[in-house]
Amino acid sequence: MKYPRLFNKISIWILGEADNSILSPDRMRKEYLVRFLIILFPIIISTISLDIFRGPDVFTVTRIGSSLSVALCLLLLKFNYYNAAIPILFFGGSLSVAAALIPSALYEATSGALMPLAALVFFAAMVLIGLYSNQFRCALGLLVIAIIFDILELCFNKHITMAVINARFGVIILHILALGINTFLRHYVEYLNHIAEARRIMNRYLEKLIADTRQDSHDRLASLTHDLRSPITSIMGVQALLAATELTEEQKQYVDILSRSNKLMFDLVQEILEPEGREQENNEPKDRLFTLIERAIGTYRLQAQAKGLTVTIQIPKNLPVPDMPKSKIIRIIENLMDNAIKYTNQGGINVSAHKKQQDKESFLVITVSDTGQGISMERLKEIKEGSVSPDHAFSTSHGLGLRGAIEAVSLAGGSLDITSTPGQGTTITLILPL
Numbered sequence: 459m460k461y462p463r464l465f466n467k468i469s470i471w472i473l474g475e476a477d478n479s480i481l482s483p484d485r486m487r488k489e490y491l492v493r494f495l496i497i498l499f500p501i502i503i504s505t506i507s508l509d510i511f512r513g514p515d516v517f518t519v520t521r522i523g524s525s526l527s528v529a530l531c532l533l534l535l536k537f538n539y540y541n542a543a544i545p546i547l548f549f550g551g552s553l554s555v556a557a558a559l560i561p562s563a564l565y566e567a568t569s570g571a572l573m574p575l576a577a578l579v580f581f582a583a584m585v586l587i588g589l590y591s592n593q594f595r596c597a598l599g600l601l602v603i604a605i606i607f608d609i610l611e612l613c614f615n616k617h618i619t620m621a622v623i624n625a626r627f628g629v630i631i632l633h634i635l636a637l638g639i640n641t642f643l644r645h646y647v648e649y650l651n652h653i654a655e656a657r658r659i660m661n662r663y664l665e666k667l668i669a670d671t672r673q674d675s676h677d678r679l680a681s682l683t684h685d686l687r688s689p690i691t692s693i694m695g696v697q698a699l700l701a702a703t704e705l706t707e708e709q710k711q712y713v714d715i716l717s718r719s720n721k722l723m724f725d726l727v728q729e730i731l732e733p734e735g736r737e738q739e740n741n742e743p744k745d746r747l748f749t750l751i752e753r754a755i756g757t758y759r760l761q762a763q764a765k766g767l768t769v770t771i772q773i774p775k776n777l778p779v780p781d782m783p784k785s786k787i788i789r790i791i792e793n794l795m796d797n798a799i800k801y802t803n804q805g806g807i808n809v810s811a812h813k814k815q816q817d818k819e820s821f822l823v824i825t826v827s828d829t830g831q832g833i834s835m836e837r838l839k840e841i842k843e844g845s846v847s848p849d850h851a852f853s854t855s856h857g858l859g860l861r862g863a864i865e866a867v868s869l870a871g872g873s874l875d876i877t878s879t880p881g882q883g884t885t886i887t888l889i890l891p892l
Contacts, residue, residue, distance in 0.1 A: 523554025805829025
């Protein structure tokens with residue numbers, strides 16, 4: 459149930475902010491009580507104002523006593539005296555009604571008129587106090603007071619008949635029944651509190667378990683990347699020694715490709731081992747996009763040449779690098795190049811880029827197109843939905859590289875679009891923020 463914003467503000471002012479986002483049963487019942495009293499208090503005050511104009515009666519005592527009980531209860535709740543606020547509310551309200559019960563029996567006009575209201579108030583007070591107090595003596599005290607006033611009202615009543623006596627005994631039985639309902643509610647609320655406490659303990663245990671699992675995974679990953687870094691460093695050392703020897707121009711080209719690949723592999727391992735390096739990377743001067751693309755596709759040129767494919771780059775040399783880690787851009791381009799070469803048997807692959815403005819923001823548009831076999835509409839849908847099934851033409855491909863590229867671009871605040879015609883080729887367009 460939604461309450462007006464003012465009610466919520468007053469509830470928070472009286473009870474304070476909740477400890478957590480999940481409300482406990484205790485917090486919920488306190489909020490319901492405060493909101494009910496916020497509605498009840500002005501109603502009682504307005505009825506007292508009417509008494510000022512038309513003159514007091516036996517009900518005026520009830521209204522004044524009830525308003526004082528409600529005001530004092532809210533004040534005690536504000537200062538966190540919950541155990542005192544609840545008895546004052548229920549005992550004060552019940553005694554206010556009872557205080558007018560006996561005088562009303564002395565007057566002909568009001569004789570017995572207040573008795574049904576008093577019986578209902580005592581019954582409701584004994585039942586509801588079971589929700590807000592776990593002290594049985596409070597409910598028992600209300601029952602004793604109710605029975606005493608039931609008997610006193612009967613003694614002062616001028617119109618005693620057998621029917622009146624039977625009705626008063628029926629009211630006493632009703633009040634005793636209220637005590638039974640009170641006992642059930644107290645045990646039920648206690649049961650709910652036990653469940654809430656068990657849930658809090660379970661949540662703390664799960665949080666600790668998740669934290670321990672994450673730490674264990676991090677430690678394992680750090681250990682693995684640390685172990686990988688040593689052989690990669692050795693390979694880079696041997697490659698450097700090889701580059702220092704006399705080589706042919708073709709061999710120098712191969713060694714250069716090997717050097718860039720080793721450096722990329724080392725950077726990837728370093729990124730996993732030391733994530734803060736990503737922030738340092740962003741603070742370094744940015745490379746040009748042309749240089750970064752050349753570095754990414756350098757290894758794949760040889761694969762394309764082996765299949766008789768041409769690889770062309772149409773990128774202005776002054777274009778900057780998008781606002782994302784360079785290692786991630788290289789991985790995305792490598793994924794796209796790998797797929798393009800794998801699915802293209804003749805023709806070639808073209809990589810182009812240009813800058814565009816949209817809504818006062820700058821974006822970089824990178825396009826990788828091939829003349830390969832293309833992608834069917836059904837498979838394109840599977841790739842975008844992340845439910846890619848194995849490709850029967852290439853059993854080793856599951857489209858995971860392309861799907862990973864889509865997710866990486868999305869996390870960087872960009873988009874990846876795929877257009878393809880089966881038998882004619884595929885064009886993949888990356889739009890990345892600068």
